[in-house]
Amino acid sequence: MKIAQVAPLWESIPPRRYGGTERIVSYLTEELVRRGHEVTLFAAGNSSTSATLHAIWPSSLRSHRISFPDAVVSLLLERVFGTHARDFDLIHSHIELLGFPLARRCPTPVLTTMYGRLDLPELVPALQQFSELPLVSVSDAQRHPTSWGNWQETIHHGLPRDLYSMHARPGAYLAFLGRISPGRGLEQAIQLAKRSNMPIRIAAKVDPSDRDYFQHITPLLEHPLVEYDGEITDEEKDDFLGEAYALLCPYDVPEPFGLVMIEALACGTPVLAYRRGAPSEIVEDGHTGYLCETLAEMTHAVARISTLDRHQCRAAFEKRFTAECMTDKYLALYQLLTLRQEEPLINQASLPTFDALAISDVS
Amino acid sequence: MKIAQVAPLWESIPPRRYGGTERIVSYLTEELVRRGHEVTLFAAGNSSTSATLHAIWPSSLRSHRISFPDAVVSLLLERVFGTHARDFDLIHSHIELLGFPLARRCPTPVLTTMYGRLDLPELVPALQQFSELPLVSVSDAQRHPTSWGNWQETIHHGLPRDLYSMHARPGAYLAFLGRISPGRGLEQAIQLAKRSNMPIRIAAKVDPSDRDYFQHITPLLEHPLVEYDGEITDEEKDDFLGEAYALLCPYDVPEPFGLVMIEALACGTPVLAYRRGAPSEIVEDGHTGYLCETLAEMTHAVARISTLDRHQCRAAFEKRFTAECMTDKYLALYQLLTLRQEEPLINQASLPTFDALAISDVS
Numbered sequence: 001m002k003i004a005q006v007a008p009l010w011e012s013i014p015p016r017r018y019g020g021t022e023r024i025v026s027y028l029t030e031e032l033v034r035r036g037h038e039v040t041l042f043a044a045g046n047s048s049t050s051a052t053l054h055a056i057w058p059s060s061l062r063s064h065r066i067s068f069p070d071a072v073v074s075l076l077l078e079r080v081f082g083t084h085a086r087d088f089d090l091i092h093s094h095i096e097l098l099g100f101p102l103a104r105r106c107p108t109p110v111l112t113t114m115y116g117r118l119d120l121p122e123l124v125p126a127l128q129q130f131s132e133l134p135l136v137s138v139s140d141a142q143r144h145p146t147s148w149g150n151w152q153e154t155i156h157h158g159l160p161r162d163l164y165s166m167h168a169r170p171g172a173y174l175a176f177l178g179r180i181s182p183g184r185g186l187e188q189a190i191q192l193a194k195r196s197n198m199p200i201r202i203a204a205k206v207d208p209s210d211r212d213y214f215q216h217i218t219p220l221l222e223h224p225l226v227e228y229d230g231e232i233t234d235e236e237k238d239d240f241l242g243e244a245y246a247l248l249c250p251y252d253v254p255e256p257f258g259l260v261m262i263e264a265l266a267c268g269t270p271v272l273a274y275r276r277g278a279p280s281e282i283v284e285d286g287h288t289g290y291l292c293e294t295l296a297e298m299t300h301a302v303a304r305i306s307t308l309d310r311h312q313c314r315a316a317f318e319k320r321f322t323a324e325c326m327t328d329k330y331l332a333l334y335q336l337l338t339l340r341q342e343e344p345l346i347n348q349a350s351l352p353t354f355d356a357l358a359i360s361d362v363s
Numbered sequence: 364m365k366i367a368q369v370a371p372l373w374e375s376i377p378p379r380r381y382g383g384t385e386r387i388v389s390y391l392t393e394e395l396v397r398r399g400h401e402v403t404l405f406a407a408g409n410s411s412t413s414a415t416l417h418a419i420w421p422s423s424l425r426s427h428r429i430s431f432p433d434a435v436v437s438l439l440l441e442r443v444f445g446t447h448a449r450d451f452d453l454i455h456s457h458i459e460l461l462g463f464p465l466a467r468r469c470p471t472p473v474l475t476t477m478y479g480r481l482d483l484p485e486l487v488p489a490l491q492q493f494s495e496l497p498l499v500s501v502s503d504a505q506r507h508p509t510s511w512g513n514w515q516e517t518i519h520h521g522l523p524r525d526l527y528s529m530h531a532r533p534g535a536y537l538a539f540l541g542r543i544s545p546g547r548g549l550e551q552a553i554q555l556a557k558r559s560n561m562p563i564r565i566a567a568k569v570d571p572s573d574r575d576y577f578q579h580i581t582p583l584l585e586h587p588l589v590e591y592d593g594e595i596t597d598e599e600k601d602d603f604l605g606e607a608y609a610l611l612c613p614y615d616v617p618e619p620f621g622l623v624m625i626e627a628l629a630c631g632t633p634v635l636a637y638r639r640g641a642p643s644e645i646v647e648d649g650h651t652g653y654l655c656e657t658l659a660e661m662t663h664a665v666a667r668i669s670t671l672d673r674h675q676c677r678a679a680f681e682k683r684f685t686a687e688c689m690t691d692k693y694l695a696l697y698q699l700l701t702l703r704q705e706e707p708l709i710n711q712a713s714l715p716t717f718d719a720l721a722i723s724d725v726s
Contacts, residue, residue, distance in 0.1 A: 057485065068479065070460040071489035077464045078492055097433040101440045102464055116431070122420065126434035129441055 001334060002038045004091040004108075005029050005051065006080050006099065009072055010062045013047035017231065018179075018205055020259050021115045024157050024326075025094050031160075031327040040088070042080050054079065073098065081106040090334045097123075100130040109337040111136065111330075113155070117256055119145040134337060136330075139278035142256040153333055156281070157257050158326030159317075163234075164266035166314045167242030170306065173199040173227075175244035175269070177237070177260045180217065181210040183253030188295055190220050192248060192272075196302040198225070200248070203240050205231035242267035246289070246305045249273040250298060258282060265317040268310035272298055282321075288313045364697060367454040367471075368392050368414065369443050369462065370406035372435055373425045377411070380594065381542075381568055383622050384478045387520050387689075388457050394523075394690040403451070405443050417442065436461065444469040453697045460486075463493040472700040474499065474693075476518070480619055482508040497700060499693075502641035505619040516696055519644070520620050521689030522680075526597075527629035529677045530605030533669065536562040536590075538607035538632070540600070540623045543580065544573040546616030551658055553583050555611060555635075559665040561588070563611070566603050568594035605630035609652070609668045612636040613661060621645060628680040631673035635661055645684075651676045 005028065011019045014026035025041075026049070032039045033050045041047065045055030046063065056076045061069050080091060081102035093099040093112045103110035113136040127135075127149045134152045137143035143151050174196070176189045186202065193200035202221070206214045221228045232240055241247065247264035254277045261271045261282045271289035273279035283289040289308070290301035319325075368391065374382045377389035388404075389412070395402045396413045404410065408418030409426065419439045424432050443454060444465035456462040456475045466473035476499040490498075490512045497515045500506035506514050537559070539552045549565065556563035565584070569577045584591045595603055604610065610627040617640045624634045624645045634652035636642035646652040652671070653664035682688075 066485055067483050068460065068485050068489075071483075071485040074460045074463045075489050075492055082464065097431065097437045100437045101445065105468055120430050120434075122429055122431050122434040126431075126438050129438055 001090065001331075001338075002088045003032060003040070003334065004080060004084070004088045005032075005039060005041045005043075006076070006091060006093045006095055007041060007043035007047070008095055009044050009056060009069075009076060010060060011044070012060045012063070013041060013043040013049060016063075017233070020157075020257075021094055023259070024115075027158060027160055027323040028092075028327055028330060031323045032331075035327070035331075040084075042076060054084070077102050081110070089338050092330070092334070097126050097130075100126070100133060103133055104130060109134075109340070111152070111333065111337055113138065114142070115256060117254060118142055118149075119254060136333070138257045139281050141254065141277040141281065152336075153329065154281075155326055155329045155333075156321060157259055157262065158321050158323040159259075159262060159266055161318065161322045161324065164238050164263055165242065166266075166268045166311070167239075168268060168310055170310060171243040171245045171269070173201050173244055174302070175241060175247050175264070176200060176202045176204065177232075177241065177247065177263075178204055179210070180204045180206050180214055182213050183251065185248075185250035185252055186217060187220060188250040188252075189248040190223065190226060192250065192295065192299055192302065193225050194223065195299045198245065198302065199227065200225060201227045201229060201240065201244070203229040203232040203236075237263060238267065241269050244269050246302065247271045248298075249279060250295065251277070251279070255279070262317060262321040265313045265321065268314045270305055270308045270310070270313055272301055272305075274298075284316060288316045364694075364701075365401045365450065365452045366395060366403070366697065367443060367447070367451045368395075368402060368404045368406075369439070369454060369456045369458055370404060370410070371458050372407050372419060372432075372439060373423060374407070375409045375411070375423045375426070376404060376406045379426075380596070383520075383620075384457055386622070387478075390521060390523055390686040391455075391690055391693060394686045395694075398690070398694075403447075405439060417447075440465050444473070452701050455693070455697070460489050460493075463489070463496060466496055467493060472497075472703070474515070474696065474700055476501065477505070478619060480617060481505055482617060499696070501620040502644050504617065504640040504644065515699075516692065517644075518689055518692045518696075519684060520622055520625065521684050521686040522622075522625060522629055524681065524685045524687065527601050527626055528605065529629075529631045529674070530602075531631060531673055533673060534606040534608045534632070536564050536607055537665070538604060538610050538627070539563060539565045539567065540595075540604065540610065540626075541567055542573070543567045543569050543577055545576050546614065548611075548613035548615055549580060550583060551613040551615075552611040553586065553589060555613065555658065555662055555665065556588050557586065558662045561608065561665065562590065563588060564590045564592060564603065564607070566592040566595040566599075600626060601630065604632050607632050609665065610634045611661075612642055613658065614640070614642070618642070625680060625684040628676045628684065631677045633668055633671045633673070633676055635664055635668075637661075647679060651679045 007013045007025045011022045013022050015022040029039055029041050029051050039051035040054050041049045041051040042054045044060035045058040057072045085106050085108045088108050091108050091110045093110055111134050127146050135150050137151055137154045140154050174193050241264045247269055257278050264271050271283045273283055275291035285291040292298040292301055370376045370388045374385045376385050378385040392404050392414050402414035403417050404412045404414040405417045407423035408421040420435045448469050448471045451471050454471050454473045474497055490509050498513050500514055500517045503517050537556050604627045610632055620641050627634050634646045636646055638654035648654040655661040655664055
C-alpha cells in the first residue's frame with residue numbers, strides 16, 4: 001500500500017527527547033515499512049526514518065525558532081493534500097485539525113488520529129464543521145466528550161517490542177515519570193510514598209510554563225524518601241521503570257492515553273492509577289496493577305503490589321500494546337477507507353454545513 | 364461591492380492596545396462601509412465594527428488562552444474560503460500565508476496583504492508554491508527580498524483623517540515611540556538626545572521576549588535628559604507625538620512599514636530616520652523630516668528640524684497616508700481582480716508547481 005504519514009513539524013521524527021505524538025508516528029512508520037508498504041513520511045528534515053522522507057523544512061520548527069511557521073505549515077498542507085495527494089492510496093494525518101480544511105478537498109482518503117484532550121469547547125464547532133472526516137481516538141475515554149464525532153476506531157498506542165526489557169525482580173522504590181504540572185498528581189504520589197514509607201524516585205521534565213508550579217512544589221522534593229532525577233532519556237527509562245516496585249499515575253486531569261503506563265508494563269512493572277479515563281483501559285485491575293477510587297485506597301494497593309506477577313505485566317504489554325498491534329489495527333482501517341472513498345468528500349452532496357451553529361452554543 | 368475582510372483571530376478588531384495589522388483592518392473596513400460597500404468582517408467575537416461581524420470565536424485567541432487554536436483557525440478557513448466564499452465578490456485576507464492553500468481553491472478572488480518582514484528564508488518556498496495568488500506589500504522596501512513574488516501593488520498604511528490632530532507649535536523634546544527591542548535603535552536615539560542636549564521622551568512597550576534586552580538597556584534610561592513613559596494609549600499618543608520636536612526612528616532592522624511615522628506626520632511632527640527601507644518612502648527628505656546615512660548626520664539634522672514647516676508634515680499625511688487614500692487603492696485593486704478571475708486558480712492549467720525546489724536552495 002502507498003501510504004503518506006503526515007507528522008507535526010515542531011519536533012523531529014522520532015523526537016530528540018519528549019514528544020508522544022512524534023514517537024508514535026515513528027513507531028508506526030517503521031513497522032509499516034518493515035511489512036513492505038511504500039511509506040512517505042512528511043516531516044521535519046532532521047527526522048530519521050526508513051520510509052521515504054519528504055522534508056518540508058531542513059530543521060524542526062522548535063529547534064530553529066522560525067519566525068513564520070505558517071509559511072512552512074502552508075507548504076506542508078499543499079504538498080500533502082495537493083501536489084502529492086494522488087501518489088498515495090491513503091494519507092494518515094497526525095497534525096489533527098490543521099489538516100481538516102484541505103483533507104476534505106483531497107482526492108485521496110485521509111485518516112486523522114487525534115492525540116490531545118477533547119474536552120475543550122473550541123473543538124465542538126470544529127469537529128461538527130468537518131464531521132465527515134474519519135477520526136481515530138487513542139482511548140475510548142478520550143473521545144467521550146465528543147462521542148458524536150466521526151470516530152472510526154480507538155487504537156491504543158504501541159511500542160516496539162524490544163524498546164524496553166523485562167525486569168523480573170521487583171524493585172524497591174515507587175516511580176513517577178512524566179511532566180511536572182498541575183493535575184499530574186505529583187503531590188499525591190509523594191504523599192503515597194510517605195504513607196507507605198517507601199522511597200519514591202521522580203524523573204520528570206518541567207516545561208517553562210510550569211516553572212511557577214515547580215517552585216511551589218520544590219519543598220516537597222526535600223523529604224528523605226524523595227529522589228528527584230530530572231528529565232531522563234529513553235535509554236535511562238528502561239532501568240528507571242524496570243527497577244521500580246510500581247509506577248504511580250495518580251492523575252487528576254484526563255489523559256488521552258498515558259504512554260508511560262505501557263512503558264512500565266513493557267518492563268514488567270505494575271501500575272497504580274485512578275479508576276477513570278484512559279488508565280482504566282490500559283491497566284487490568286488486580287492483574288497488571290490496581291485501579292483505585294481514592295488516595296487511601298491507592299495506599300492500601302501499594303502493599304498488595306507484591307502479589308502481582310511481573311511476567312503478567314510484560315505479557316499484557318506484548319498482547320495489547322506493541323507497535324505490531326497498533327499497526328495491525330491501522331492497516332485494517334486504511335484498507336476499509338480506501339474501499340469506501342473514491343472522490344473528495346467535499347464533492348459529496350451529503351456534506352453537512354454547520355452555519356446555523358450559534359456561537360453562544362459553544363462559548 | 365460584497366467584500367469579506369479576513370482578520371487574524373489573536374486580537375480583536377480594532378485591537379485593545381498594540382496591533383498594527385488589526386488597526387489597519389479596522390480602518391479599511393470602516394472606510395469601505397462608509398462608502399456603502401457590503402462588508403463582512405471575519406474576526407474575533409469581541410471586535411467592534413460597522414460591517415457585518417462574522418465571529419468565529421467569542422473572544423480573541425490571545426485574551427482567552429485557547430488550548431487548541433488550530434480548531435478555531437480551521438473553522439475560519441472553512442467558513443471564509445468554503446461555506447461563504449460565493450457570498451462575496453472579493454475576499455481580502457489579512458492572515459497572510461495561513462490562508463494560501465484554501466485561497467487557491469476558492470471560487471472567489473482572494474487578495475492577500477503581507478504585513479510582516481519578507482527577508483526570512485521560510486517565505487521563499489512558500490511564496491513560490493503559491494505563486495499565482497495576488498499579493499499587496501505595505502512598502503516597496505518590504506517586498507524587495509522577494510521581488511519576484513506576485514506583487515500587485517504597494518499600498519501604504521493609512522489612518523483616519525481625524526484620529527490625530529495637528530499641533531502647530533513645535534515641541535521641546537525628541538520622541539521615541541514603539542516596541543523596545545534590539546534593532547529598533549533606542550540606544551542610538553538616546554545617544555542622539557545626549558549629543559543634541561535635548562530631552563527625549565520614550566513611550567514604548569516591552570514584550571516578554573524582550574525583557575532581557577530591556578534589563579540591559581535600563582541604565583541608559585536613568586540619564587537626566589531621558590523620560591521613560593512606558594506603554595501609552597492611542598489617546599495619549601496625540602499629545603505625546605504632537606508636542607514633540609521630532610520623532611526619532613533610527614531603526615537598524617528593516618521595518619515593513621512604520622505606522623508611528625505617519626502618526627507623527629498626522630500631528631505635524633517631523634521624522635528623523637535612516638535613508639533606507641520603508642522610511643525612505645514615508646519621509647520626504649528636507650520636507651517632512653530628514654533621511655540620514657549615519658548617526659552623526661542625524662545629530663546635525665536635529666538642529667535643522669526647526670527650519671521645517673509642521674503644516675507640510677500634516678499636508679503630506681492628508682495627501683498620502685489617510686485611510687481614504689489606502690481605501691481608494693484597495694478598491695481599485697479589488698475591481699481589477701474581480702474582472703480578472705472567474706474560476707478557482709487551482710483549476711488553471713497554468714498553475715506552477717515547485718516540487719523541484721531543493722531544500723538546500725532555501726536553507
